[in-house]
Structures are given as structure tokens and as C-alpha cells.
Amino acid sequence: MLGAFVFNQTWFTILLVLHVSGAIMGLGPSFAFSIIGPAIGKQESPAASLALMKIMEKIEKALVLPILIFVQLSTGVLLIYNRHLDAGFFHSNRAWLLAGIGIYVVAMALSRGVNVPAMGKLIHMAEAGQANTTEFGKLVKLTQRMGPILTVLALGIMVLMIWKPGGQCGPLIRC
Numbered sequence: 001m002l003g004a005f006v007f008n009q010t011w012f013t014i015l016l017v018l019h020v021s022g023a024i025m026g027l028g029p030s031f032a033f034s035i036i037g038p039a040i041g042k043q044e045s046p047a048a049s050l051a052l053m054k055i056m057e058k059i060e061k062a063l064v065l066p067i068l069i070f071v072q073l074s075t076g077v078l079l080i081y082n083r084h085l086d087a088g089f090f091h092s093n094r095a096w097l098l099a100g101i102g103i104y105v106v107a108m109a110l111s112r113g114v115n116v117p118a119m120g121k122l123i124h125m126a127e128a129g130q131a132n133t134t135e136f137g138k139l140v141k142l143t144q145r146m147g148p149i150l151t152v153l154a155l156g157i158m159v160l161m162i163w164k165p166g167g168q169c170g171p172l173i174r175c
Contacts, residue, residue, distance in 0.1 A: 012082045019075040023161075026067035027154050029059050033147055041140075050126045057119050065116070069108065076101075093167050100160040107153040115146040 036056055043049040080086055085097060118139050125136050 015079050022071035095166050096160045096164045
């Protein structure tokens with residue numbers, strides 16, 4: 001019964017649509033952070049800057065991370081089994097998949113372990129009137145460095161998942 005469910009062509013199509021949609025909905029809003037982030041420092045009032053920081057945090061916690069953690073992870077694992085990519089998983093023609101998974105793990109660790117806590121602390125400090133402290137400045141610089149790093153990691157995953165270098169499949173050939 002499970003085999004008929006997991007290895008079915010219809011389920012492949014459904015899983016692929018969910019996986020690609022999740023990538024678009026999960027990653028798409030995060031690209032706006034490169035516009036919103038610099039706008040924070042250009043606001044004339046601290047309240048406006050704080051509002052933009054809270055918007056970024058809300059988008060990341062309520063939309064980006066839940067989709068990237070739950071939808072992408074679950075559909076990705078199911079796609080691996082649906083396409084029988086689990087057989088010979090560590091073979092060299094699966095290097096694109098292993099690299100993509102590795103980059104995903106690094107990106108999620110950096111996001112959840114560094115970026116999200118830093119943004120939360122920035123918001124807390126701004127609310128407490130500590131926006132002019134040295135620690136606040138250091139956190140701002142940290143989040144400014146993390147943004148491009150996370151963007152490059154996301155783009156790396158996208159390139160690997162579409163191109164599948166070294167694999168015997170690609171954008172026009174299903175695995």
C-alpha cells in the first residue's frame with residue numbers, strides 16, 4: 001500500500017508542485033529583505049525602523065521558515081523516495097542532491113541559530129531604546145552579513161535542484 005502511494009506518478013506530480021510552490025513561497029519573500037533591510041536605517045523615526053524590523057521578523061517566522069522547514073523538508077524527502085533516489089543515495093551521480101541537502105542544512109542552521117535570534121535581539125533593544133549602543137551596531141552588521149550569505153546559499157540550492165550537475169537527469173529529464 002505504501003509503495004503504491006509513494007512511487008506513483010500522480011504523487012510525483014503533486015509532490016513536485018508542492019515542492020516548487022514551497023520554494024517560491026518560502027524563498028520569494030526573503031528576497032524582499034534586501035530592500036526592506038537597508039530601508040530600516042533610512043527611516044526618520046525610530047518607530048518606523050522598528051516597524052520594518054518587526055515586519056521582517058514576522059515574514060521570516062510566520063511564512064519563510066515554516067514553509068522552508070516543513071513543506072520543503074517533507075516534500076523533498078518524499079520526492080527522494082518517489083523517484084527512488086534513496087537507492088545508491090551516496091553515489092557520485094547524486095552529488096548534486098547531497099550538496100543541495102548539505103547547503104540546506106547549513107542555511108537553516110545559520111538562519112535559525114544566528115539570523116533569527118539576532119533580529120529578535122535587535123527588536124528588543126530598539127524597543128528598549130538601546131538602538132545607539134555598540135552591541136546594537138554589531139548585531140546590525142551581523143544581520144547585514146547574514147542576508148547575502150543566506151541568499152547565495154538559497155540560490156546555490158536552486159541551481160543544484162534545477163541543473164542537477166553530474167546526475168543523469170536535469171531540467172528537461174526527470175530523475
